[in-house]
Amino acid sequence: MLLEICANSYQSAKNAQEAGAHRIELCSELSIGGITPSYGLIQQVITELEIETFVLIRPRSGNFCYSEAEFEIIKKNIQVCKDLGCHGIVSGVLNSDNTIDIKRTQELIALSHPLPFTFHRAFDMVPNPTEAIERLIDLGATRVLTSGQQPKAIDGLDTLKMLKQQAQHRITILVGSGISSENAKVFKNEGFHEIHASASEIINSESSSYFGNTPQTVSSLKEIKTILNVITNEI
Incomplete structure (x- = not known):
């Protein structure tokens, strides 16, 4: 498991x-x-580290239906990532009804080529996930990051299993949201090949500004190691 x-x-x-x-x-x-x-x-990570690096291309928070100006920003950021030597792109666009914007997503996948393209968790907002997964396969997306349309992947396990069965290795189901050392083994046992986790820990809970208290988090070295030990059957 990756x-x-x-x-x-x-x-x-x-x-x-x-x-x-x-x-x-x-x-x-x-x-x-x-x-x-x-x-x-992006430049510092690519220059100083060796780990395979995919970059999230999302211009703002909120929904995934973008204006023309925002879409141009997305495309420019993808090109920047390619120029910097990134290894993959994570992005996606929805229509106002939360269906996949086929034309724009196809354009992003083409622009990202030859880098692999992950359609991000906008997928968890689509009204018909079985239809949406076929559209992503048709478009040539490499993988889809999903929690099975639930806040936490463990609660979306039935939907995730259904999507994996439907995909039949035509697209990778990357399971994400709430993945930890406590539940990672569940997804391995169900036959998933990739999981996505932040492994976050708070390193400064008293960080404050004019905008209120915002705890500072970092991906925990210890938790990442523990997850890896779990999925490689070492613990």
Whole structure:
């Protein structure tokens, strides 16, 4: 089983590498679901670390239905990531009714080529996941990050199993949301090949500003190692 760590900072990415994670999804602002990290962060991770790095391309929080200006920003950020040497792209676009925006998503997948493309957790908002998974397969997406349309993947297990059965290796089901050392083995036992976890720990709970208290988190070296030990049957 492959472990992808959702890394919200350089330190999180470094911890993921040192712990032995297989890949990171680099982003910023996990508290709002993640947005595109800064140019400087992407460059530093790619330059100084060796871990496979996919980058989240999401211009803002909120929904996944974007204006023309926002869509242009998404495309420019994908090109920046390719130029910097990133290893994969994580993105996606929905229509106002939360169905997959086929035309725009197809454009993003084509622009990302030859890098693998992960359709992110916007998938968990689609009204018909079985239909949506077929559309993503048709478009050539490499994988889909999903919790089975529940807040936590463990609660969406039945839907995840259904999607895995339907996919038949045509697209990778990357299981994410609430994955920890306590439940990772469940997904391995069900035959999933990839999981996605932030493995977060609070390192500064008293961080405050004019915008209120915002705890600072980092992907925990210890928790990542423990997850890896669990999925490799070492504990």
